Amino acid sequence: xxxxxxxxxxxxxxxxxxxxxxxxxxxxxxxxxxxxxxxxxxxxxxxxxxxxxxxxxxxxxxxxxxxxxxxxxxxxxxxxxxxxxxxxxxxxxxxxxxxxxxxxxxxxxxxxxxxxxxxxxxxxxxxxxxxxxxxxxxxxxxxxxxxxxxxxxxxxxxxxxxxxxxxxxxxxxxxxxxxxxxxxxxxxxx
Numbered sequence: 001x002x003x004x005x006x007x008x009x010x011x012x013x014x015x016x017x018x019x020x021x022x023x024x025x026x027x028x029x030x031x032x033x034x035x036x037x038x039x040x041x042x043x044x045x046x047x048x049x050x051x052x053x054x055x056x057x058x059x060x061x062x063x064x065x066x067x068x069x070x071x072x073x074x075x076x077x078x079x080x081x082x083x084x085x086x087x088x089x090x091x092x093x094x095x096x097x098x099x100x101x102x103x104x105x106x107x108x109x110x111x112x113x114x115x116x117x118x119x120x121x122x123x124x125x126x127x128x129x130x131x132x133x134x135x136x137x138x139x140x141x142x143x144x145x146x147x148x149x150x151x152x153x154x155x156x157x158x159x160x161x162x163x164x165x166x167x168x169x170x171x172x173x174x175x176x177x178x179x180x181x182x183x184x185x186x187x188x189x190x
Contacts, residue, residue, distance in 0.1 A: 034079035055093035062138040069131040078105025109147035
């Protein structure tokens with residue numbers, strides 16, 4: 001049973017999941033031990049599946065950043081490097097919907113509102129504390145559930161984001177108001 005939660009999980013699951021055709025929906029549920037050495041191989045493996053599913057259309061680097069931060073936080077801060085504790089990762093990809101990932105640890109949780117602002121002057125030189133901020137920058141949605149033991153991250157598909165941008169652009173153009181002075185166009189958002 002020990003090997004199941006180590007590197008062997010990637011090899012056995014990879015051979016089973018290597019077959020999804022590009023664009024095919026993907027759902028993965030997996031667990032890994034809280035060991036630093038498993039973070040990169042796990043993230044690389046899952047990102048290869050996400051990339052093949054083409055559910056985020058060129059936004060894979062943002063998903064990878066957020067996934068790496070979420071898994072690292074679960075292992076380091078949630079489970080406190082206790083290899084007996086597991087991190088559960090659930091990933092759902094579907095072309096038009098994008099990717100939705102849940103990372104759950106077996107720790108005591110935390111209050112995300114109590115995390116210091118990494119952009120505050122007194123925190124600019126801190127060696128850590130930027131993971132949550134980076135996840136929020138990289139993903140379209142980030143939320144913490146179950147008392148902070150679970151993070152939900154979502155990235156829309158590239159096609160969905162493009163459609164939203166086009167709709168927003170059309171709405172802004174239609175709601176343009178008169179020019180308050182030459183060379184300036186006032187835009188009413190809403």
